[in-house]
Amino acid sequence: MGIIRRALRSRPVASLTSPLTIDHYLDQIHPMLAAENVRARVVEVIRETGDASTVVLRPNGTWTGFIPGQHVQFGVEVEGKRRIRCFSVSSSRAAKDGTFSVSVKAHPDGYVSQFLHHQLKPKTIVYLSQAEGEFVLPKDVPDNLLLMSGGSGVTPVMSMIRTLRDSGHRGAVTFLHYARSRSDEMFSADLDELAAEPNVTVKRIYTREPAANVDLQGRFDIDHLEHLGIDPTSTLTYVCGPAGLIAGVRDTYAELGAADQLRMEYFKVPSVDLDAADATGTLSFDGAGIEAANSGATILEQAEAAGLKPEFGCRMGVCNTCAIKKNSGAVRHVVSGEIRANTDETIKICVQVPIGDVNVAL
Amino acid sequence: MAKKKLAPIKPHSASNHNAAPLSLINKHSDKPATIGLEYMTYDQLDDFGRELDTVRQRVLDDLGQKDADYIRRVIKVQKASEVLGRVGILFPFFLPVFIVGIALLAVAKILDNMEIGHNVMHGQYDWMNDPMVDGARYEWDNIAPSQDWKHGHNYIHHTYTNIHGMDRDIGYNLFRIDDDQPWYGSHRFNLPLAFLLMLVFEWGIMYHGVELDQYLHGKITKEDFQGRKKRAMQKIRRQVFKDYIAWPVVGLALVPFVGWWAPLAILGANIAANIIRNVWTFCIIFCGHFPAEVQTFAEEDAQNESRGQWYLRQLLGSANISGHAPFHLMTGNLSYQIEHHLFPDIPARRYPQVAEDVKRLVEQYGLSYNSGRLSKQMLSVVRQLAKFGIKPSDPYKIGNSPESKALRRAKREEAARRTEDARTPHLTS
Numbered sequence: 077m078g079i080i081r082r083a084l085r086s087r088p089v090a091s092l093t094s095p096l097t098i099d100h101y102l103d104q105i106h107p108m109l110a111a112e113n114v115r116a117r118v119v120e121v122i123r124e125t126g127d128a129s130t131v132v133l134r135p136n137g138t139w140t141g142f143i144p145g146q147h148v149q150f151g152v153e154v155e156g157k158r159r160i161r162c163f164s165v166s167s168s169r170a171a172k173d174g175t176f177s178v179s180v181k182a183h184p185d186g187y188v189s190q191f192l193h194h195q196l197k198p199k200t201i202v203y204l205s206q207a208e209g210e211f212v213l214p215k216d217v218p219d220n221l222l223l224m225s226g227g228s229g230v231t232p233v234m235s236m237i238r239t240l241r242d243s244g245h246r247g248a249v250t251f252l253h254y255a256r257s258r259s260d261e262m263f264s265a266d267l268d269e270l271a272a273e274p275n276v277t278v279k280r281i282y283t284r285e286p287a288a289n290v291d292l293q294g295r296f297d298i299d300h301l302e303h304l305g306i307d308p309t310s311t312l313t314y315v316c317g318p319a320g321l322i323a324g325v326r327d328t329y330a331e332l333g334a335a336d337q338l339r340m341e342y343f344k345v346p347s348v349d350l351d352a353a354d355a356t357g358t359l360s361f362d363g364a365g366i367e368a369a370n371s372g373a374t375i376l377e378q379a380e381a382a383g384l385k386p387e388f389g390c391r392m393g394v395c396n397t398c399a400i401k402k403n404s405g406a407v408r409h410v411v412s413g414e415i416r417a418n419t420d421e422t423i424k425i426c427v428q429v430p431i432g433d434v435n436v437a438l
Numbered sequence: 439m440a441k442k443k444l445a446p447i448k449p450h451s452a453s454n455h456n457a458a459p460l461s462l463i464n465k466h467s468d469k470p471a472t473i474g475l476e477y478m479t480y481d482q483l484d485d486f487g488r489e490l491d492t493v494r495q496r497v498l499d500d501l502g503q504k505d506a507d508y509i510r511r512v513i514k515v516q517k518a519s520e521v522l523g524r525v526g527i528l529f530p531f532f533l534p535v536f537i538v539g540i541a542l543l544a545v546a547k548i549l550d551n552m553e554i555g556h557n558v559m560h561g562q563y564d565w566m567n568d569p570m571v572d573g574a575r576y577e578w579d580n581i582a583p584s585q586d587w588k589h590g591h592n593y594i595h596h597t598y599t600n601i602h603g604m605d606r607d608i609g610y611n612l613f614r615i616d617d618d619q620p621w622y623g624s625h626r627f628n629l630p631l632a633f634l635l636m637l638v639f640e641w642g643i644m645y646h647g648v649e650l651d652q653y654l655h656g657k658i659t660k661e662d663f664q665g666r667k668k669r670a671m672q673k674i675r676r677q678v679f680k681d682y683i684a685w686p687v688v689g690l691a692l693v694p695f696v697g698w699w700a701p702l703a704i705l706g707a708n709i710a711a712n713i714i715r716n717v718w719t720f721c722i723i724f725c726g727h728f729p730a731e732v733q734t735f736a737e738e739d740a741q742n743e744s745r746g747q748w749y750l751r752q753l754l755g756s757a758n759i760s761g762h763a764p765f766h767l768m769t770g771n772l773s774y775q776i777e778h779h780l781f782p783d784i785p786a787r788r789y790p791q792v793a794e795d796v797k798r799l800v801e802q803y804g805l806s807y808n809s810g811r812l813s814k815q816m817l818s819v820v821r822q823l824a825k826f827g828i829k830p831s832d833p834y835k836i837g838n839s840p841e842s843k844a845l846r847r848a849k850r851e852e853a854a855r856r857t858e859d860a861r862t863p864h865l866t867s
Contacts, residue, residue, distance in 0.1 A: 100570060156504075158568050
């Protein structure tokens with residue numbers, strides 16, 4: 077961190093600009109100029125497939141870098157409104173030109189991902205957070221690694237494998253990727269390239285349109301690992317993708333007693349049954365003084381239905397933007413099914429469904 | 439089993455901290471509120487409410503880039519004034535620059551408090567999802583901590599506007615400004631006290647937000663009160679340190695060139711800018727609610743009010759100030775106080791536009807629309823303060839007279855009896 081930036085972040089400066097921060101002033105000169113706020117300029121938008129893009133970004137000096145596997149909150153302004161989503165970093169950590177990239181699959185009803193894919197232009201300024209997330213490679217990478225991904229869950233794993241390649245990792249890396257078909261697959265050319273590396277095994281399985289004469293088929297199965305000669309109990313494994321894939325892998329690893337070797341990240345939250353028949357009780361929004369009958373949707377969705385506008389980011393439980401205090405009641409995590417019933421605890425409302433009467437500080 | 443919800447009126451808030459408008463509910467009676475019956479029927483009141491809802495929705499649907507550009511432009515002007523003002527007051531040896539510096543600093547503080555702070559903290563720009571104009575996070579250049587101000591202003595004042603016993607902004611527990619307030623001896627000093635408050639208005643707002651009176655009457659808990667006190671003390675420390683210590687200390691660098699008095703001059707400039715801001719905000723705010731003809735309401739009349747009645751109460755309880763565009767900017771468009779009270783959470787730059795619709799409705803229903811020049815409204819406020827400061831001849835209007843005490847006791851007993859009556863059938867059935 078530059079000495080100027082450190083000075084700008086110091087307490088004396090903060091007391092001179094109180095109650096605002098120095099960034100409120102620097103922002104008026106130029107948005108890229110900041111002591112704390114991370115901003116980046118779009119360098120290039122690369123079309124990966126018909127519905128996936130990679131956005132290359134050059135961040136300002138406040139960016140402290142990322143660890144492969146992490147994600148970033150990505151905000152773009154359209155029609156005066158900043159829209160923020162979480163996207164995984166997909167580039168190698170070894171990039172020397174100060175850029176990094178995120179890769180995004182355009183969801184049919186995803187406003188930001190559609191915008192990125194179709195309209196984002198180079199030179200646009202975007203609003204970022206620092207890189208976040210625990211789904212990362214360890215400091216000392218073991219020799220043997222298994223990386224598994226499904227669909228657009230490939231992006232964080234891609235960042236890992238690219239970094240491993242660029243940093244000269246010599247151990248055996250197996251990359252097992254599930255996609256619906258070859259045309260749905262992101263980074264096809266890069267995966268071909270990686271497959272040519274002597275220590276890397278790339279296996280791609282197309283679940284809907286299987287390629288001819290392949291040895292592996294269908295959804296994840298323990299046979300896939302056996303076929304590749306991988307021992308789950310001794311191989312550090314990363315898996316990222318849809319909830320179905322992760323559930324399968326998690327159960328398999330648990331059965332084999334290899335749960336401690338597994339690192340997981342959900343890429344898409346399973347959709348919740350909106351008018352769940354078993355939804356009971358009342359959801360109360362303490363700050364606004366509003367009560368609503370529990371509809372079975374996530375607390376975030378129910379709050380929005382009640383006319384509130386709570387802050388949110390990724391809407392899939394990773395970025396923590398929507399975390400608020402739950403004053404009382406029990407909630408169920410939509411992915412893990414974990415139930416939390418403590419009073420006065422902080423929850424991410426985008427992935428929590430109320431069970432019975434719940435009171436939140438909104 | 440259908441549960442009775444606490445929010446009978448659909449909340450239209452654009453932000454999660456502005457809970458208005460939740461109407462006043464009588465738990466023991468379904469009798470509809472009587473507000474506005476001298477102007478229209480219940481059906482007409484419902485139409486009136488629907489029309490205003492439509493006006494509101496039309497603006498909300500149209501929010502976009504131009505509103506974002508506008509508030510950012512105002513912020514840019516505000517920041518430029520502030521920086522230039524702070525630089526200007528570093529020239530105490532060159533009087534014209536020094537004075538312009540004070541003026542620019544005062545303008546910056548006024549813009550921050552009015553068009554930016556007040557409006558942002560109403561949640562008017564929350565839809566932009568930009569942390570710099572986020573109502574929940576904004577903290578203004580004012581002694582009053584935003585959190586407690588938002589509760590007292592956005593919630594209490596904007597929901598229970600001009601209801602005696604509910605809206606703590608009627609005379610701020612300090613002045614008698616309305617005939618329905620009981621008179622106490624201290625009200626003899628209505629005018630001189632108002633003059634003093636004008637000079638230190640930001641401290642008054644802070645003190646109002648601490649809610650010592652509510653605590654002493656047992657209306658808020660000790661923890662609540664202590665929290666308010668703590669936040670106020672923290673904000674006081676920061677504001678006082680910035681304006682009266684840190685910036686004058688920067689002026690120490692001038693001492694070798696200017697003389698020992700340079701930091702004192704800078705301190706004086708900060709005090710002057712704060713006072714100018716206080717005088718201005720005091721005038722605008724007093725003109726918004728305290729001129730003659732602005733109506734106040736009794737709690738009994740407002741219980742179980744409809745959305746239309748809520749709107750009508752806002753309309754009759756506020757007053758506008760006419761003027762040119764730069765004037766409206768400097769008031770934070772609170773010169774459109776009526777429109778602001780009808781639609782507290784739509785961007786204030788839209789008030790001139792919605793005023794046309796409001797005036798049309800006012801004509802249609804034969805209502806009064808209180809508007810006038812600053813001098814006229816200010817004069818009216820001064821006259822009201824003077825008039826209601828005089829001891830009334832009617833002993834029932836004197837707060838600590840035996841008659842008025844007996845009257846209040848009778849009212850309390852009557853209310854308790856009604857409550858009991860309303861409960862009895864439930865107990866026997």
